[in-house]
Amino acid sequence: MTTALVITRLVSKMRLSLERLRVSLEDLRRAEEGSRQQAALLDLTHDTVLVRDSQGRLTFWNRAAHELYGWSAEEAIGQPTHKLLRTEFPAPLAAVEAELHRTGRWEGELTQSRRDDSRIVVASRWSLQRDVDAQPVATLETNNDITARKRAEDALSQAQAELARVARVTTLGQLAASIAHEVNQPLTAIIADSSAALNWLALEQPDLDKARAALLAIAKDGARAAKVLTHIRGMLSSRSEQPYQACDVCTVVRETLLLLRGEFARHSIRVDTSLPPERPLMVMGDPIQLQQVLLNLLLNAVEASKDVAADRRCIVVATSLRGDESRGAVVIDVRDMGVGVDDVALPRLFEPFYTTKPGGLGMGLSVGKAIVERHAGQLWVSRNADYGVTFHVSIPALP
Amino acid sequence: MSPDRPLVRVVDDDESVRRAVGELLRSVGFSVVAYRSAQDFLSEDKPDKPGCLVLDVHLPGLTGLELQKELVGTERALPIIFLTGMGDIPMSVSAMKGGAVEFLTKPFDTPSLLEAVRSAVEKDREDRLERKKLCLLKERYESLTPREREVMQRIVAGRMNKQIAAEFGTSEATVKEQRARVMLKMQAESLVTLVLMARRLGL
Numbered sequence: 030m031t032t033a034l035v036i037t038r039l040v041s042k043m044r045l046s047l048e049r050l051r052v053s054l055e056d057l058r059r060a061e062e063g064s065r066q067q068a069a070l071l072d073l074t075h076d077t078v079l080v081r082d083s084q085g086r087l088t089f090w091n092r093a094a095h096e097l098y099g100w101s102a103e104e105a106i107g108q109p110t111h112k113l114l115r116t117e118f119p120a121p122l123a124a125v126e127a128e129l130h131r132t133g134r135w136e137g138e139l140t141q142s143r144r145d146d147s148r149i150v151v152a153s154r155w156s157l158q159r160d161v162d163a164q165p166v167a168t169l170e171t172n173n174d175i176t177a178r179k180r181a182e183d184a185l186s187q188a189q190a191e192l193a194r195v196a197r198v199t200t201l202g203q204l205a206a207s208i209a210h211e212v213n214q215p216l217t218a219i220i221a222d223s224s225a226a227l228n229w230l231a232l233e234q235p236d237l238d239k240a241r242a243a244l245l246a247i248a249k250d251g252a253r254a255a256k257v258l259t260h261i262r263g264m265l266s267s268r269s270e271q272p273y274q275a276c277d278v279c280t281v282v283r284e285t286l287l288l289l290r291g292e293f294a295r296h297s298i299r300v301d302t303s304l305p306p307e308r309p310l311m312v313m314g315d316p317i318q319l320q321q322v323l324l325n326l327l328l329n330a331v332e333a334s335k336d337v338a339a340d341r342r343c344i345v346v347a348t349s350l351r352g353d354e355s356r357g358a359v360v361i362d363v364r365d366m367g368v369g370v371d372d373v374a375l376p377r378l379f380e381p382f383y384t385t386k387p388g389g390l391g392m393g394l395s396v397g398k399a400i401v402e403r404h405a406g407q408l409w410v411s412r413n414a415d416y417g418v419t420f421h422v423s424i425p426a427l428p
Numbered sequence: 429m430s431p432d433r434p435l436v437r438v439v440d441d442d443e444s445v446r447r448a449v450g451e452l453l454r455s456v457g458f459s460v461v462a463y464r465s466a467q468d469f470l471s472e473d474k475p476d477k478p479g480c481l482v483l484d485v486h487l488p489g490l491t492g493l494e495l496q497k498e499l500v501g502t503e504r505a506l507p508i509i510f511l512t513g514m515g516d517i518p519m520s521v522s523a524m525k526g527g528a529v530e531f532l533t534k535p536f537d538t539p540s541l542l543e544a545v546r547s548a549v550e551k552d553r554e555d556r557l558e559r560k561k562l563c564l565l566k567e568r569y570e571s572l573t574p575r576e577r578e579v580m581q582r583i584v585a586g587r588m589n590k591q592i593a594a595e596f597g598t599s600e601a602t603v604k605e606q607r608a609r610v611m612l613k614m615q616a617e618s619l620v621t622l623v624l625m626a627r628r629l630g631l
Contacts, residue, residue, distance in 0.1 A: 206514050207514075209513070209514070210513035210514055210534075213534045213535055214442045214444060214513065214534065215444055216534070216535040217444075217445050217448070217449075217511075217535040217536065218448035218449075219448075220536075220537065220538065221445075221448035221449050221451070221452040221538065221541075222448045222451060224452050224538035225448070225451040225452040225454075228455035228456060229455055239451070239455070242451075243448075246444070246447065246448060246451075249444075250444050253444070291514070293488065294441065294442075294487075294513065295513075296486075297487060297488055297490075297491040298488065339489055339490055342489070
C-alpha cells in the first residue's frame with residue numbers, strides 16, 4: 030500500500046517533470062526558431078550586419094555582408110574583423126574603442142577592403158552588448174556602403190574647387206595692370222633710393238647715415254615686391270582644394286587689399302578699413318578661397334565707385350565678431366558709395382552668368398556664394414541708406 | 429634751407445615712392461616737401477616758393493589730373509611732372525595739353541626725372557618772371573585815368589589822333605597830350621610795344 034502510494038507519487042512527479050521538460054524544450058525550440066527567424070530577417074536587410082565578440086572575432090555575418098564584402102558567413106565567422114576587412118579608422122582605434130565603451134555606441138566613416146581587394150567607404154554604426162555583470166560580450170556593427178556617394182561628393186567638391194580656381198585666375202588676369210603697378214611702386218622707390226645712396230656717397234663729405242637709410246629702404250622695398258609675387262603665385266597655383274585650416278580673417282582682408290592697391294589707385298578710390306586690432310578673428314577655412322571672395326566683392330565695389338564724384342569714391346571694409354563666444358560668427362562688410370543696384374538686378378546678383386558689367390562673366394558672386402556656403406557661412410547684400418550697397422560675409426567663428 | 433633754393437613738391441600716396449623720390453631730389457640739392465594727397469598739397473603748400481610739382485596721377489580722392497585743372501591759370505600754378513604706374517595715351521595727352529612738363533611712367537630712370545625737374549624749375553623761374561612783369565603792367569594800366577584807358581584802347585586799335593578827337597569831341601592837341609601820358613605811364617617806348625602790352629593785358 031505504502032509502496033504503491035510512493036510509486037504513484039513518483040510517477041506523478043516524473044510526469045510533471047517530463048511535462049516541464051517538454052515545455053522547456055518547446056520554449057527552447059521556439060526560441061531557436063525565433064532567433065533563426067531574426068537571423069533570416071537580418072539577412073533580408075540591405076545593411077550589412079556583423080557581430081564580433083570581445084576578442085574582435087566575427088560571430089555573425091548577414092547576407093548583405095556576404096554580398097558587400099564577398100566572403101560567405103562560413104568564411105567570415107571566427108575571423109578577426111578589422112584584419113579581415115583591413116579597416117581604416119577616422120581616429121586611432123583606441124579612441125574609437127574608448128568611446129564605444131564609455132557610451133555604448135560609436136558612429137563614423139570607415140574605409141574597408143572587399144574580398145577582391147577594392148576599397149570601399151562605409152557609414153558604420155556600432156553598439157556594445159554587455160552581459161548581466163555589465164561586461165562587454167559583443168559588438169554589433171551595421172555598415173552602409175557610401176562609396177558612390179563619397180565619390181560623387183569628392184568629384185563635386187573638386188569641380189567646385191576647379192571652378193573657383195578658374196574664376197580666380199580669370200580675376201587675376203583682369204588685375205594684371207594693377208599687379209604690375211603694385212610691383213612698380215617698390216621698383217620705382219628702389220631705383221630712386223639707389224641713385225640717392227650713390228649721390229650721398231659721392232659728396233666730398235659722404236653722408237653715410239643717409240646712404241645707409243636709403244639702402245635699408247631698398248631692402249624693405251625689395252621684400253615688398255617679392256611678397257606681392259609670392260602672394261600671386263599662391264593665388265595662381267593649380268593645387269586642388271586644401272584641407273581647411275584655422276585662419277585670421279583680418280589677415281585675409283589685409284592681403285587681399287594689398288593685391289588691389291593698384292586697382293584702387295587707378296580709379297582714385299580711397300579704402301578705409303575697420304579691423305579690430307585687439308585679437309585675430311579666427312575661422313576654419315581656405316584662406317586663398319576666402320581672399321577670392323573678398324577680391325570679387327572689392328572689384329565689384331571698384332566697378333560701382335569708379336565713375337561717381339570724388340567724395341563718394343570710398344570703400345569701407347570692416348570685420349567684426351557677432352554673437353557670443355561659442356556660437357558667434359565673423360562678419361566682413363564691404364561697403365561702397367557707388368552707383369548702387371537697381372530693383373531688377375538685386376535679386377539676381379548671385380545667379381551664375383548674371384552680370385551688369387560689359388565684358389563681365391557673371392561668375393564672381395555665384396562662385397563667391399558657393400565658397401562661403403562651403404565654409405558653412407552666408408553671403409548677402411543690402412542697400413545703404415545713402416549711396417551704394419554693402420556685401421556681408423558671415424562665417425562661423427572659431428571659439 | 430636757403431630761401432631761393434627751388435622747392436620741389438612731391439605728391440604720391442605710396443609711402444615708399446614718396447620718400448624715395450624725395451630723398452633722390454634732396455641728394456642733388458633740391459629742397460623737397462612731400463604730400464600724400466592732392467588735398468594735403470592744396471591746404472599746406474606755400475605757393476610763393478618757386479620750384480615745381482612732381483605729381484602722381486592716381487591719387488585717392490582728388491586725382492593728379494584734377495589737381496592740375498585746379499591749378500592751371502591761377503597764381504598757384506606750378507610746372508608739373510606727372511608720375512604714373514599705368515599710363516595710357518589719352519591720359520598723357522590730357523596731362524600734356526594741361527601744360528605738364530613731363531609724363532613719366534613708373535619705374536622711371538633717375539636721369540629722366542632729374543632732367544624733368546630741372547627744366548620744370550627753370551620754367552617756373554620764367555613763369556614767375558612773366559607773372560611779375562604782367563603784374564607790373566597791370567599796376568601801370570591801373571594808374572591810367574578812365575579817359576586815358578579809352579584813349580589807349582583806340583591807339584592800339586590803330587586810330588589816328590584826329591579820329592579819336594572827333595569821337596570824344598575834344599581837340600587833337602588834347603588827344604596828343606593824353607597819348608603822351610599813356611606812353612609815359614605804361615613805360616612804352618613805341619606804339620608796337622604798347623600794342624604788345626595791350627595784348628598781354630587782354631585788352
